[in-house]
Amino acid sequence: MADLFPDEPAEAGAATQTPDNAPLADRLRPRALSEVVGQDHLTGAEGAIGRMVAAGKLSSIIFWGPPGTGKTTISRLLADAVGMRFQAISAVFSGVADLKKAFADADKMATAGQHTLLFVDEIHRFNRAQQDGFLPFVERGTVVLVGATTENPSFALNSALLSRTQVLILNRLDHAALAQLLERAEALMEKPLPVTDDARDALIASADGDGRFLLNQAETLFAVNLSEPLDPAGLADFLHRRVPVYDKDREGHYNLISALHKSLRGSDPQAALYYLARMLVAGEEPLYVLRRMTRFASEDIGLADPEALHQCLAAKDAYEFLGSPEGELAIAQACLYLATAPKSNAAYAAQKAAWKSAKATGSLMPPKNILNAPTKLMKDVGYGKGYSYDHDSDEGFSGDNYWPEEMQPETYYQPVERGFEREINKRLAYWNKLRAQR
Template sequence: MADLFDMGAQAPRSETPARPGPLADRLRPATLDQVVGQGHLLGPDGALTAMLSGTLPSLILWGPPGVGKTTIARLLADRADLHFVQISAIFTGVADLRKVFETARNRRANGTGTLLFVDEIHRFNKAQQDGFLPHMEDGTITLVGATTENPSFELNAALMSRAQVLTLKRLELRDMELLTQRAEKELGAKLPLDGPARAALQEMADGDGRALLNLVEQVHGWGATDRIDRETLAARLQKRAAQYDKSGDAHYNLISALHKSVRGSDPDAALYWLARMLKGGEDPRYLARRVTRMAVEDIGLADPQAQTVCLQAWETYERLGSPEGELAIANAVVYLALAPKSNAGYAAYKAAMKGAGQTGSEPPPKHILNAPTKFMKGEGYGEGYAYDHDQADGFSGQNYFPDGMKRPVYYVPVDRGFERELGRRLDWFVEQRAKRAKG
């Protein structure tokens, strides 16, 4: 294999004419062990490998484009000795589905099962998804649905309970190299690319095997005899836009990556994910709102200024617009990533909400209730209230929880940033409260 990929050699030309049809179709795997990049499903200990030893259940194949969902479904039908039927949720209506189910029922009566492959299954509405259930349950079809969207968001719970979800992975660079080698063998010629250009071609495919084979076919079609470098390749090919759907799973994945990078105090990673979202067309106002939430949730009182920085960045964007205003959001992201972190306030709030739910409608102690009428005074409202400003140290130490309720502790400050100072204040109040209780 070393001579085939010697970068100093001229690209050999095939004397055998290539077979007709797109390269991606000609290289479609004929057996499951030829599928690239899904060893966690198709390897010796893979989930699909284990399933093929028994009756094949209905499946949902979830993964990005170009990783083999359609191919795997077709090969599963062959291995399970099922008739393969493919439809797309984009082009299939209710009448079409009825015909598919009726034909499958007749086929089953003649002793042949049906594997129904539904591409983009998440595009069917709830009623259409429910329509599959009786035919799955009585064995008329074995459903294999393919989706690029998170099934837990897009598919009905009833459908999900009757099918096993399998996650397909984005192809890695080693998988792309293997596909490139297979393509060169099929074409009978090595690509006229130097090493960096070859790597760049594979990166351009963005983990999509079908896209890679289309790019390989395009480069091969140039018929170049001299080596092409990375710059020349970039000039001739338009790089594919990174996969990003503002309403889909990638949206939630990237905002999660941004949030966790900020929480993890990594400004470089946080800026990268911010840029990925902006490049994908995300609304900067959405990002400004989420960044402000990060300040409230993950920095909190460790740096009270963080929330102000985010609100100012948000306002700056509203005044400047894109692209200048986006820099203000980027500055806020860097500030948050480098700020001291604390979720003590957030944790205290959640604990207080839980406590409020458990204690029901317990009234406040009477000494902190106002008494605007004689009747209320007679009932003891306001009796014994100690006005904190009248105390020498400005602290009365009275109880403000419902009578009989054991005093809880919700807020536990961290020993970082400004919250370190708040912790010292809190310790003093606890100490003074204990002294007054003894007195």
């Protein structure tokens, strides 16, 4: 269960006494919504949850947020706050039989006047058919469904299920919220953490927004007897750092590559390098990043700086030759080059426009003057007749018409006044002038 506090038994009413030997995170479990940290935008008086509790009526909810942010805890407290029976299942361990039993139990309790909040952890792990199975029970009010997911509901859940629920987003716990958890832990343990102020900040940073992970680390520190507080270096040796949340085929992957692309386009080399580092440190395939950067070189820079494409291809060759970690420096170099290069999407726009025009005009023949005439018959029907060899002119430019007779000339490529495209603009203007004179 990836949440801020571990699960209690599947059904709970009043709060139970937590054993003294229970994990620290369990002993610090909030007993009221007001004690939940980092989610005031939901649990506050003006938040969606606060309003539901004030009205005494819940709608079905999907909680979407990172691990360790309180999805299970808030769901349990919601049930208590409005006097509902709480029942929890996990999509990781449950199947169709478990769902049928949960709905049957809820039906039975409803006849006795007790409504059920059914909490489904990792709800995105149920397949589409299983998700559809929730619909009739939600529609007729057998249960109030509260699902928890770390995945984007837009991709992970059926549209029919989403239309019957309210998606509430839980925030990654920030520094202040995590610091508050540590203060509560110290108050419960009646002693301070054996770390310096700098190490305390490093401990909070190492949690990467996960409250459960932070409390587990704190519990380890409380359990040892140290002669003096740990500094950041000592803390790093003593504890392991949380691995960043990053699934190569999930939303985190697409969020970071989007952030990298937008930072490059926005000419911010510092942010671009940061997102590149985030991806590579988390284990992204370097060649995937290089493929996206190579595409960027053509899409967002193009002929404003033709060297950008060469830099990406050179970085690919260098990485394949050196491997990790040495070859990653070449990727960083290419990243910085792209971020600091002049930007133009003129080539990208021209390609889209030309492709659209080609599809619209079908199989129009080019003008005969620019067709090859390898046979006598082709010469007799006019192939190649009147062709002007550009190199025979003083300017190396004939000004001939190269468009099909049934089609007016189009302008697809319109270079910008940045980088090398400024020079291209001058060339085009010169040729247009010569063409007008002929």
